[in-house]
Amino acid sequence: MSKSIDHSGLTFRRDYFGHRKAWGALVDLLKDTFDIDIGPLQQLGGPDPSSMPFGWFACDGRLAANLSAFAMPLMINGRTVNAAAFQSGAVRPAWRGRGLYRDLTQKALAWCQEKGFEAIVLYTDKPALYEPYGFRALPLHAYSGNAPAALKVRTPVRRLNPLEPADLKLLSTALKARAPVSAALAVRASAAMFLINTQLDPGVRISWLERERIAVAWKMEAPGHFKLLDVVCADIPSLASIIGALNIDVEAVDVLFCPDKLGWSGQAKSLDSYTQFMIRAPGTIAFDRPAMLSPMADF
Ligand SMILES: CC(C)(COP(=O)(O)OP(=O)(O)OC[C@H]1O[C@@H](n2cnc3c(N)ncnc32)[C@H](O)[C@@H]1OP(=O)(O)O)[C@@H](O)C(=O)NCCC(=O)NCCS
Incomplete structure (x- = not known):
């Protein structure tokens, strides 16, 4: 009935x-x-x-x-x-x-x-x-572990503000051409979700690696504790080169997706x-x- x-x-x-x-x-x-x-x-x-x-x-x-x-x-x-x-x-x-x-x-x-x-x-x-x-x-599982030795990459990096039209254009173009950040589980596109999520959590920074045209979504949980939320680009770089490009001092890392493309393996922890x-x-x-x-x- x-x-x-x-x-x-x-x-x-x-x-x-x-x-x-x-x-x-x-x-x-x-x-x-x-x-x-x-x-x-x-x-x-x-x-x-x-x-x-x-x-x-x-x-x-x-x-x-x-x-x-x-x-x-x-x-x-x-x-x-x-x-x-x-x-x-x-x-x-x-x-x-x-x-x-x-x-x-x-x-x-x-x-x-x-x-x-x-x-x-x-x-x-x-x-x-x-x-x-x-x-x-x-x-669901996140990954945690020690930071890899940073691979020093000298590339211009700046913070993006998606509410600025020029930055939004850059980010939207990168989101259209993005590769899945992991083969285990990832979105293929979903640009609108990425963009609104930049506004819902004020702690999230979007850094733009100018030369490589990579957007990195990240947070610093505490001094030396790096949280990687997403990487938007056509060819996912290693965690060592991301940390090197951001030019930050990192000891501990949490990756909030499966890091199979990052050349780094942390320990899986239940989310x-x-x-x-x-x-x-x-x-x-x-x-x-x-x-x-x-x-x-x-x-
Ligand atoms: C959960 C919510 C959407 C239910 O709305 P509703 O109009 O009262 O639901 P309905 O009267 O259509 O009931 C639909 C079914 O859900 C069940 N149900 C209702 N509330 C429920 C709850 N909290 N947990 C589990 N089942 C629930 C009902 O028993 C009913 O089951 P049936 O189809 O077997 O009869 C509403 O309480 C709400 O908006 N809550 C806050 C936001 C939220 O939790 N959203 C959904 C989570 S993603």
Whole structure:
């Protein structure tokens, strides 16, 4: 028997990102629900062009419930997977328990099937919400270890500000031509996620290696403790040359993706996170090696 939905007083809309007020209603829903501001995305080239939002709107223009899907091609175990991702799933408290989220989940799943995606991924702190639809949690691992001896590279390096049009252009071009940062698990593109993530964590620095045309997303956790979040370029350089180019004193390193292309091997450590990474795919998927998606791909 199909379960009921109560959408009285609400209007369903999909594909509404082109409408300024409706986009603003999503920004408000995500601020109110998750305390995340995706408003700056509009200055950063806009949402992912493949996005397909599904929403129930109240008559005052507020978004009561939403779930968005978008194409997120992934590299998993050395193979390109034509994946979609779900994001921005939320229902305002006054409208919860009426079946609105179940309805949006079914609509988003139907869209993914129609588009022929091989897999769907999401992050959630409520895995039970998605298990009935065949999503399974995959363990994520970061890598830690001693810093390699820096390979001194004399290259002009400067910090990029993605909100500056010239820097945004550089970064967007690099993101279009990027190689997956790991063969184990990485995004193939997803420029919009990278760009908004530069704004969501003020501790992230984006350094531009001028000559090599490489963007490095990194943090200094404490003096001497380097965290590498992502490397955007066509040919991934070694960790030793990244540290050398940044010209920083580093003793300990955390790499927040599988470092198979970095010429360095740390120790895999289970990622401490309140959310789980889930995947829905026809067969069973397990990573060949411990892995995680770069935080710059968070969605
Ligand atoms: C979680 C949330 C989206 C549920 O919305 P909702 O409109 O109340 O959900 P529905 O009434 O459509 O219920 C859908 C199903 O989810 C189940 N469910 C609802 N809340 C749940 C929760 N916190 N954990 C697990 N399952 C839940 C319901 O029992 C129902 O199951 P059924 O289909 O077997 O009947 C909503 O509470 C919310 O926005 N929470 C805050 C943000 C959030 O957690 N977003 C989703 C995580 S990515």
